[in-house]
Amino acid sequence: MLMVAPRSYLDHNATAPLLNDAREAMTAALNCTGNPSSVHSEGRAARRIVEQARREIAKLCGAQSDGVVFTSGATEAATTLLCSKYRAGRGAVRMSHLYVSAADHPCLLSGGRFDPESVSVFSVDGDGVIDTDALRALLENHDKNDGLPLVATHLANNETGVIQPVEEIGRIAKACGAVFVVDAVQAVGRIPVDITKIGADFLIVSSHKIGGPKGVGAFVANSDLLLPAPLIVGGAQEKGCRAGTENLIGIAGFGPAAAVVGCGLDNRRHIRDMRDRIERRITEIAPDATVFSRSVARLDNTIFFAVAGLDAETAQIAFDLSGVAVSAGSACSSGKVGPSHVLQAMGHGDEAGGLRVSLGADTQPEDADHFLSAFEQLVERHARNSRAA
Amino acid sequence: MLMVAPRSYLDHNATAPLLNDAREAMTAALNCTGNPSSVHSEGRAARRIVEQARREIAKLCGAQSDGVVFTSGATEAATTLLCSKYRAGRGAVRMSHLYVSAADHPCLLSGGRFDPESVSVFSVDGDGVIDTDALRALLENHDKNDGLPLVATHLANNETGVIQPVEEIGRIAKACGAVFVVDAVQAVGRIPVDITKIGADFLIVSSHKIGGPKGVGAFVANSDLLLPAPLIVGGAQEKGCRAGTENLIGIAGFGPAAAVVGCGLDNRRHIRDMRDRIERRITEIAPDATVFSRSVARLDNTIFFAVAGLDAETAQIAFDLSGVAVSAGSACSSGKVGPSHVLQAMGHGDEAGGLRVSLGADTQPEDADHFLSAFEQLVERHARNSRAA
Numbered sequence: 001m002l003m004v005a006p007r008s009y010l011d012h013n014a015t016a017p018l019l020n021d022a023r024e025a026m027t028a029a030l031n032c033t034g035n036p037s038s039v040h041s042e043g044r045a046a047r048r049i050v051e052q053a054r055r056e057i058a059k060l061c062g063a064q065s066d067g068v069v070f071t072s073g074a075t076e077a078a079t080t081l082l083c084s085k086y087r088a089g090r091g092a093v094r095m096s097h098l099y100v101s102a103a104d105h106p107c108l109l110s111g112g113r114f115d116p117e118s119v120s121v122f123s124v125d126g127d128g129v130i131d132t133d134a135l136r137a138l139l140e141n142h143d144k145n146d147g148l149p150l151v152a153t154h155l156a157n158n159e160t161g162v163i164q165p166v167e168e169i170g171r172i173a174k175a176c177g178a179v180f181v182v183d184a185v186q187a188v189g190r191i192p193v194d195i196t197k198i199g200a201d202f203l204i205v206s207s208h209k210i211g212g213p214k215g216v217g218a219f220v221a222n223s224d225l226l227l228p229a230p231l232i233v234g235g236a237q238e239k240g241c242r243a244g245t246e247n248l249i250g251i252a253g254f255g256p257a258a259a260v261v262g263c264g265l266d267n268r269r270h271i272r273d274m275r276d277r278i279e280r281r282i283t284e285i286a287p288d289a290t291v292f293s294r295s296v297a298r299l300d301n302t303i304f305f306a307v308a309g310l311d312a313e314t315a316q317i318a319f320d321l322s323g324v325a326v327s328a329g330s331a332c333s334s335g336k337v338g339p340s341h342v343l344q345a346m347g348h349g350d351e352a353g354g355l356r357v358s359l360g361a362d363t364q365p366e367d368a369d370h371f372l373s374a375f376e377q378l379v380e381r382h383a384r385n386s387r388a389a
Numbered sequence: 390m391l392m393v394a395p396r397s398y399l400d401h402n403a404t405a406p407l408l409n410d411a412r413e414a415m416t417a418a419l420n421c422t423g424n425p426s427s428v429h430s431e432g433r434a435a436r437r438i439v440e441q442a443r444r445e446i447a448k449l450c451g452a453q454s455d456g457v458v459f460t461s462g463a464t465e466a467a468t469t470l471l472c473s474k475y476r477a478g479r480g481a482v483r484m485s486h487l488y489v490s491a492a493d494h495p496c497l498l499s500g501g502r503f504d505p506e507s508v509s510v511f512s513v514d515g516d517g518v519i520d521t522d523a524l525r526a527l528l529e530n531h532d533k534n535d536g537l538p539l540v541a542t543h544l545a546n547n548e549t550g551v552i553q554p555v556e557e558i559g560r561i562a563k564a565c566g567a568v569f570v571v572d573a574v575q576a577v578g579r580i581p582v583d584i585t586k587i588g589a590d591f592l593i594v595s596s597h598k599i600g601g602p603k604g605v606g607a608f609v610a611n612s613d614l615l616l617p618a619p620l621i622v623g624g625a626q627e628k629g630c631r632a633g634t635e636n637l638i639g640i641a642g643f644g645p646a647a648a649v650v651g652c653g654l655d656n657r658r659h660i661r662d663m664r665d666r667i668e669r670r671i672t673e674i675a676p677d678a679t680v681f682s683r684s685v686a687r688l689d690n691t692i693f694f695a696v697a698g699l700d701a702e703t704a705q706i707a708f709d710l711s712g713v714a715v716s717a718g719s720a721c722s723s724g725k726v727g728p729s730h731v732l733q734a735m736g737h738g739d740e741a742g743g744l745r746v747s748l749g750a751d752t753q754p755e756d757a758d759h760f761l762s763a764f765e766q767l768v769e770r771h772a773r774n775s776r777a778a
């Protein structure tokens with residue numbers, strides 16, 4: 001008899017397992033033949049799926065459904081929004097400079113459609129929290145004769161889980177006449193997100209971080225008065241904001257995932273308790289372990305830590321062999337081995353390799369035990385090898 | 390007892406019903422949790438699905454699998470390729486001007502990332518066939534001091550089904566040192582397509598036109614030496630050619646769809662016979678009907694026709710009420726009512742409204758009869774109304 005060892009998937013910040021509601025909606029949508037742009041019955045049935053999902057995503061963000069523009073994911077949404085050409089009503093508005101934080105996701109840090117010389121980076125402190133004084137100083141030097149400032153940053157960090165002071169950043173941005181884009185990818189479904197309360201002009205969201213499928217996301221506008229020049233051009237889909245036939249089956253799953261995580265926001269205590277238990281045990285097992293950003297506001301599902309001398313990539317492989325999926329840095333930069341830009345932004349040198357454990361609503365106490373047992377073995381082996389060396 | 394009238398879906402050029410192999414692969418992929426960029430076991434399982442599909446798409450195009458770059462669809466692929474900034478190996482290559490045909494899909498005609506003043510349009514004849522002399526004349530006037538010419542056009546037309554002389558166009562393009570992009574969206578799976586035989590540098594393909602899901606496509610490069618500047622930027626996915634987490638479930642369906650239609654290329658006689666039968670009956674029922682492009686090489690699944698005085702959009706709605714899904718123009722431009730740009734390019738005035746009937750391998754003789762019966766009723770009613778008026 002072949003025994004298949006159970007696996008513990010603790011990498012929800014890279015991508016979350018598909019929720020049952022998303023799976024059921026997608027399975028049903030496999031039978032929906034039409035193109036949402038077709039006016040016949042099959043087309044209109046497809047259109048209804050898209051519009052239902054649009055309402056569900058809007059609700060999760062405190063937005064109007066006509067502010068939701070579907071994209072192939074958060075990265076496309078970011079490249080669309082990070083652009084100098086906007087229109088406000090019938091007029092053109094130019095964004096002359098982009099301001100992003102040093103701990104942003106690569107899809108913001110890359111600058112989107114801006115030239116590198118038109119991008120400035122504001123710093124974060126040792127805990128990974130955005131230095132709002134640094135942003136304010138940058139914006140005070142912005143030359144408005146060339147165009148408006150565009151400020152883009154994240155609400156919750158994908159590596160540390162740090163929750164940024166976006167409401168304060170929004171006030172600073174507005175005081176300087178800036179347009180404000182918030183990458184809410186890791187935040188929606190984990191903490192309440194309200195586009196108006198944040199003071200954001202746009203949010204960026206992703207389906208696969210909240211239990212929907214990969215390959216679909218959206219940007220959410222707080223007003224239909226201000227919109228970026230389309231990135232993908234051709235047909236008139238998404239009210240002219242984004243050409244190309246919609247990812248119907250993906251969108252069919254995104255909507256229910258948004259509805260489910262929206263309902264679950266009040267019931268995440270067990271995740272925080274599990275996170276706290278894991279962190280306590282990590283520091284008991286390895287007293288020299290550092291849990292990053294532990295003293296600041298964080299997502300309740302994310303643990304980012306390092307053990308002196310323990311290489312994160314090697315440790316990740318050892319965890320994988322023990323049946324536990326965790327991450328060394330973020331998935332989007334996996335493959336390219338190197339220090340985390342988030343840790344570097346926090347002032348850590350090349351030596352620090354962070355391991356990320358990210359939990360989900362489906363994570364069970366057994367998964368936590370599985371991880372801790374594998375970690376204990378790893379630390380013991382590391383100690384033996386260090387003594388032998 | 391509620392009787393649901395059977396529907397006949399004859400709009401395969403807008404989007405094709407999902408093939409069983411695609412459905413099964415997608416259903417299986419719903420259980421695949423990992424992010425293809427993650428290095429753990431779950432991530433590697435997702436990666437295998439992507440790479441298997443990549444091989445299947447390459448095979449359908451006569452290309453190497455490492456030439457396939459997945460996108461969110463043909464429109465994104467076109468916007469990526471229609472760009473002035475390319476790299477050849479480690480060097481930069483500039484495309485200074487884009488040449489597209491008047492009968493191209495809006496995703497080419499829009500010019501992608503080129504400014505409108507850097508786009509020239511070459512004509513088609515009254516049958517919708519590209520005027521290669523017009524292209525040659527344009528390219529002879531191209532000023533190479535500014536950069537190379539980029540020629541982009543379609544292999545098979547989405548409205549008329551006309552198969553363009555792409556091999557000749559490829560020779561003309563190469564003789565002028567142009568880079569050649571071929572929109573093969575409506576051609577792959579319906580006629581043999583070989584990127585090298587065509588002489589194309591790039592092909593554009595779409596999943597949902599061949600029985601895969603909507604929201605996934607690819608561009609296929611004939612060499613990894615020449616590549617466009619990425620459109621979507623951020624992470625290092627798709628070898629740095631296209632950032633963003635892959636549409637795993639979509640790609641999982643795209644691959645098997647490509648494999649199935651590739652195997653079916655020799656077995657399309659029944660589609661052509663059905664097409665011919667429908668066209669004969671159309672002209673018997675309405676002797677003043679025009680079947681466009683009937684005398685030139687066409688896809689065997691596409692009928693594009695008009696009846697004098699019969700408004701295409703009204704007729705489409707009547708067909709829909711009779712249980713038959715056909716199209717008035719292409720789906721991507723549905724919603725905006727107006728004359729087909731393809732018919733206009735063929736020299737037809739605003740009065741001509743084309744109806745498109747597009748068949749698939751799943752189309753049954755009963756579907757053809759269903760369409761013809763509805764058409765007969767429509768023509769009779771139209772004649773009565775004309776007499777009464």
